Amino acid sequence: MPEAEEPMQYEFRVRGPVPENAAETLPELDSVMLADKTVFYGTVIDEAQLFGLLARFRMPGLLVTQMRPLPY
Template sequence: MRYEIRVDGLMSEELTTAFPELDSFVVPHQTVLYGQVDDEAHLYDLLIRFQSLGLHIAEFRRLPE
C-alpha cells in the first residue's frame, strides 16, 4: 500500500530523516511525505512517530495502486 501524508508546516531535513522509508517534497505551507507502508503495524508506527515529534497531520490518504 502506498500512502501520502501531508503535514502542516515545513519539516526540517532533520525531521524528515525520522521517516527514512518515505520520500518528501514541500508545497506551500505543507510538507508531503509519501511511500510504501507494508502493513497495519507499520502504519501505526508512522502515526506514533508523527505524534511523538509533535507534527500535525493535515491529510493522510492511501494512494491508488
C-alpha cells in the same frame, strides 16, 4: 488464518515546512514541500507499520492533517 495484507502507497500531509532532522526520522518515506505543507509518501506494508509511522510523526511534534492511500 487471516489473509496477508497487501502493501499500499500512502500520502501524509503535514502542516508547514518540516525540519530536516524531523524528516530523517521517517527514512522509508519520501517528502516534498508544497506551499504551506510538506507531503510524505511511500509504501506501507501493513497496519502495524501505518500506526508506527503515525506515532513517529508525533514524536518530533509534526501534525498530520491528512492521510490517504494512493492508487498504485
